Amino acid sequence: MIWLAWRQHRGEAFTVAGALALVAALLVISGRSMATFIQQFGVEACFGHTLGNANCGVIVSDFKSQFGLLILAVSFINLLLPAALAIFVGSPLVAREVEQGTFRLVWTQSVTRGRWQAYKLAFVIGGALVAWGALTAVLMWWFAPLDRFGAFYVSDSFDSEGTVPLAVIGFALAFAIAAGALLRRTIPAMVLTLVALVVVRLPVEVLLRPRYLPPLTYTWDPSLPASQLDRSAWQINTSWIDRAGHTLGDTFVFNTCSSSGPNDSSAFFQCTHAHGWLLQTLYQPADRFPVMRALETGIYLALTVALLALLMWWVRRRIA
Amino acid sequence: MNNPGLALIFGSALLASAALTALLTWWFAPLHQFGAGYFAITFDFEGTMLLAYVAFALALAIAMGTLLRRTILAMLAMVGGFLVVRLPIEFWLRSHYMPPVTHTWDPSQTDFAVNMHDWQIAQGWVDAGGHPLNDNVVLSTCATNTGSGGAFNQCIHGHGWLAYATYQPADRFLLFRALETSIYIALAAALLALAIWWVRRRII
Numbered sequence: 249m250i251w252l253a254w255r256q257h258r259g260e261a262f263t264v265a266g267a268l269a270l271v272a273a274l275l276v277i278s279g280r281s282m283a284t285f286i287q288q289f290g291v292e293a294c295f296g297h298t299l300g301n302a303n304c305g306v307i308v309s310d311f312k313s314q315f316g317l318l319i320l321a322v323s324f325i326n327l328l329l330p331a332a333l334a335i336f337v338g339s340p341l342v343a344r345e346v347e348q349g350t351f352r353l354v355w356t357q358s359v360t361r362g363r364w365q366a367y368k369l370a371f372v373i374g375g376a377l378v379a380w381g382a383l384t385a386v387l388m389w390w391f392a393p394l395d396r397f398g399a400f401y402v403s404d405s406f407d408s409e410g411t412v413p414l415a416v417i418g419f420a421l422a423f424a425i426a427a428g429a430l431l432r433r434t435i436p437a438m439v440l441t442l443v444a445l446v447v448v449r450l451p452v453e454v455l456l457r458p459r460y461l462p463p464l465t466y467t468w469d470p471s472l473p474a475s476q477l478d479r480s481a482w483q484i485n486t487s488w489i490d491r492a493g494h495t496l497g498d499t500f501v502f503n504t505c506s507s508s509g510p511n512d513s514s515a516f517f518q519c520t521h522a523h524g525w526l527l528q529t530l531y532q533p534a535d536r537f538p539v540m541r542a543l544e545t546g547i548y549l550a551l552t553v554a555l556l557a558l559l560m561w562w563v564r565r566r567i568a
Numbered sequence: 569m570n571n572p573g574l575a576l577i578f579g580s581a582l583l584a585s586a587a588l589t590a591l592l593t594w595w596f597a598p599l600h601q602f603g604a605g606y607f608a609i610t611f612d613f614e615g616t617m618l619l620a621y622v623a624f625a626l627a628l629a630i631a632m633g634t635l636l637r638r639t640i641l642a643m644l645a646m647v648g649g650f651l652v653v654r655l656p657i658e659f660w661l662r663s664h665y666m667p668p669v670t671h672t673w674d675p676s677q678t679d680f681a682v683n684m685h686d687w688q689i690a691q692g693w694v695d696a697g698g699h700p701l702n703d704n705v706v707l708s709t710c711a712t713n714t715g716s717g718g719a720f721n722q723c724i725h726g727h728g729w730l731a732y733a734t735y736q737p738a739d740r741f742l743l744f745r746a747l748e749t750s751i752y753i754a755l756a757a758a759l760l761a762l763a764i765w766w767v768r769r770r771i772i
Contacts, residue, residue, distance in 0.1 A: 289707050303711035303720045310703050313691065336644055344640075434640065 252354075253371045260337050261375060268379050271325065272386045278322075279390040282315050286393045295397040295479065322390065325383075326407040330420045331445050333376060338424025339437040341372065342563065346432045362564045369556065373421050380417045384408070397479075406457070410541045415548035420445055422555040429562050452547065458484045460543045463530040470527055471517035480534035491524040501525065574760075578626060585622045589614065602684065611662075615745050620752035625650055627756035631763040653755065657748065663689045665744050668734040672698075676725035685738040696728040 254261075286292060291311050294304035342365075345351040355361040387408040395405060407413060423444055428437040463484055466477045477483070488496040505519035532540065592613040599610070611617065628649050633642040668689045673680045682688040693706045710723035724731065736744070 285704065288704070289711060303707075306720050307707060307711055310707060314703065332647075336640065340640055438643075 250367065250371070253368050256368075257337075257372060257375075264333065264337070264376075264379060267329075268383055271329075272383065275322070275386050275390050278318055279386075282318070282390075283393045285311060285314065292393070292396055319394070322387070323405065323408065325387065326413045326416065327449075329383075330380075330413070330417045331442060333417065334420035334424035334445065335438045335441050337372065337376075338421045339428045339441050340434045341368070341425045341428055342559075343428030343432055343434040343437050346429075347434060362560060365560065365563045369425070369559075372425075373418060376417050376421055377414055380414055384410075384413050387413075406537075406541070407453075410538075411545040412541050412548070415545040415552065416449070418552040419448075419548040419555070422552045422559070426555045426559040426562070429559055448551070452544065456547075457540065457544065458530075458532065460540045461532065461536055463532055465528055465530055467526050467528045469521060471514070471521035477529060477531060478533070481531040482534070482537075484530040484532065486527055486529040488520070488525050489528045495528075496525060574630070578623065581622050581626055582619055585618045589618045592618070611741070611745065612658075615742075616749040617745060620749040620756075621654070623756040624653070624752040624759075627759040627763070628653075631759040631766075634763040634766050657751065662744065662748065663687075663736065665747050666736070666740060668736050670732055670734045672730045672732040674725060675731045676721040680731070680733065682733050682735045683738075686735040687738075687741075689734045689736060691731070691733040693724060693729050694732050696730075700732070701729065 289307045289311075291307060294308050342351075345354065355364065357364070388410075391405040391408060395409075407416075420441070424437065424441040427440045427444070428434060431437045431440065467489070488498065488501045490496055501520065504523070505516050596610045596613060612621075625646070629642065629646040632645040632649065633639065636642045636645060671680060671682075672694060682691075692703055693701045695701055706724070706729070709727070710720050
């Protein structure tokens, strides 16, 4: 039984392992040169509270031109690869057996179909989790020097660190396999999986993630020298408010204050100061990130369990 | 091969791409006032590029399906093949269609920034002989001492080095787009010809 599960999926296993090994090798090479650069030129101090080096401007601009595109590309790994794995490995898992009729042979052996399916799920999802655990370890090592800058890159690294990527891969595979079982056809299941990953992950990222805990507010008058918000915080958005604390439209503020005078921000801020307007930033402090990661992991884990339960019930009772 | 079917698929896909291109062109139009620092972004979305990508991707998918004869394998090969062709063109070949213009200057004397309408390819420092220097060498020579502001450019000057920037001028963009479109169209035509030949001569 285990032999047959391995025999059915060994091609996929080798392909996934090979692809991840290639990604990991590229990450190790690029991560070492990035970490060396950061350490050698004190980039971290340049992002910190105090300017460490008079040449920070040159150093930061060179850092961005050398590594900016790379950081963007790496932050896309955990958006694209889980989708690819779910679509090409998950969707055909049950659907192809139904399409090609092989389920009639496989599911009528001495092993019950429920147990057989459970073994296959354990084999495929377990293998994916082991592979993604290794990839996550490499990604966390890769992002570690950037995380020390504070939260400049938090939205990039959130998807790549801790337990969130593992829960996402579980959810993506469970959805793809269940879609294949329910639709009984591979290609519609692949399309549905792609759509579902966008429809679920995008709102979680954009709507839920900033709101797992009520954001804190930081209010300041830009015309006065004031302390900066802690750089490790994740800033969600910044808007103008009036004396009573009501939000003002940006367009309204600009129309009122940016009319005349030289191209000088101090005149603009004098005008907003005269109106009594303040800037207010909504943010999540860095010490909340573990709780936010745990909550997001819980959401995907709950979806995964529900989908797997539906799948097992469907395979036992409804198919064939 | 069912040629009317092929024509129908390509025709409707290209028509849809043309409509989407029109919408994208309208969407990007206000950004053009800022200059084509946005060139690098809009290159992929305006003019003939989307049509070329769609034609190439469709032809690649059809050819892979014909040669491999298995749907899922062909889908995987199409995604892989598209990335293998497009990423090197996008990130390497595109900036090399013509030799970029190079400007060198002494940063302790003057300041220089590539015009917003041009597409900056690279920037860095060259030695007195005009050979590009490794950024890390320059920074470790001049940017590690905690001197006062401006010390960096004085240090560059002291070594006889110059700053340089390379860029592609804005008036080359139409030519570049035409060149890149022809590359994809040529690839699409070759793949389609292969698929049609394969169906006529080799399958079964």
